[in-house]
Amino acid sequence: NAGVMQNPRHLVRRRGQEARLRCSPMKGHSHVYWYRQLPEEGLKFMVYLQKENIIDESGMPKERFSAEFPKEGPSILRIQQVVRGDSAAYFCASSPQDFEGNIQYFGAGTRLSVL
Amino acid sequence: AQSVAQPEDQVNVAEGNPLTVKCTYSVSGNPYLFWYVQYPNRGLQFLLKYITGDNLVKGSYGFEAEFNKSQTSFHLKKPSALVSDSALYFCAVRAGGATNKLIFGTGTLLAVQP
Numbered sequence: 046n047a048g049v050m051q052n053p054r055h056l057v058r059r060r061g062q063e064a065r066l067r068c069s070p071m072k073g074h075s076h077v078y079w080y081r082q083l084p085e086e087g088l089k090f091m092v093y094l095q096k097e098n099i100i101d102e103s104g105m106p107k108e109r110f111s112a113e114f115p116k117e118g119p120s121i122l123r124i125q126q127v128v129r130g131d132s133a134a135y136f137c138a139s140s141p142q143d144f145e146g147n148i149q150y151f152g153a154g155t156r157l158s159v160l
Numbered sequence: 161a162q163s164v165a166q167p168e169d170q171v172n173v174a175e176g177n178p179l180t181v182k183c184t185y186s187v188s189g190n191p192y193l194f195w196y197v198q199y200p201n202r203g204l205q206f207l208l209k210y211i212t213g214d215n216l217v218k219g220s221y222g223f224e225a226e227f228n229k230s231q232t233s234f235h236l237k238k239p240s241a242l243v244s245d246s247a248l249y250f251c252a253v254r255a256g257g258a259t260n261k262l263i264f265g266t267g268t269l270l271a272v273q274p
Contacts, residue, residue, distance in 0.1 A: 049203070078261065087250060088204070090261040101259040136203055140260065146192050146211040149262060151203035 049152035070139030166265035181236040183251030192254035
């Protein structure tokens with residue numbers, strides 16, 4: 046059973062460009078979470094999605110950031126007009142269902158560098 | 161508001177000695193607590209969780225954690241450290257309510273010396 050797959054592993058963008066980060070959850074998992082890890086910091090929650098629905102986006106910046114988890118295909122975290130402060134590691138996690146004690150399984154992350 | 165504190169940025173221990181990585185939490189309602197480990201340039205790997213039941217939880221790679229409700233702590237422990245245990249350890253708590261989001265501590269770097 047393949048784990049959570051994220052691509053690309055590394056992404057370099059110039060200021061003002063768009064970044065698209067992809068996440069394929071583990072097989073059978075319908076819940077996806079995105080977290081951001083800034084240098085020397087812990088993980089900060091961004092958004093929680095189920096298929097075709099955003100459940101909690103309380104951690105998403107109000108502008109430039111969006112996320113989706115379509116019926117078919119991977120979840121996408123999109124950052125428009127990137128700035129240097131967006132440079133971070135972005136981790137996706139998935140879990141099988143809506144249960145409080147469910148384990149979230151993490152991908153290897155996408156490291157975004159903004160030049 | 162829910163929060164997690166890991167008071168030590170780094171813990172140093174000699175190989176073969178017991179280790180403890182500290183974690184305290186603040187949450188309304190029943191806590192759902194997790195420990196994850198992160199190796200360099202890798203994602204987080206699940207170690208163990210506390211939902212309910214026994215206060216001593218056993219997890220992967222010989223790790224265990226002790227839940228203490230009165231002290232609101234969930235310290236990670238291992239009886240005998242290995243050099244390969246050297247990594248960044250994160251404690252997390254489920255935020256509660258309608259969301260499953262995890263609130264993470266700032267992490268503790270464990271360095272095991274040979």
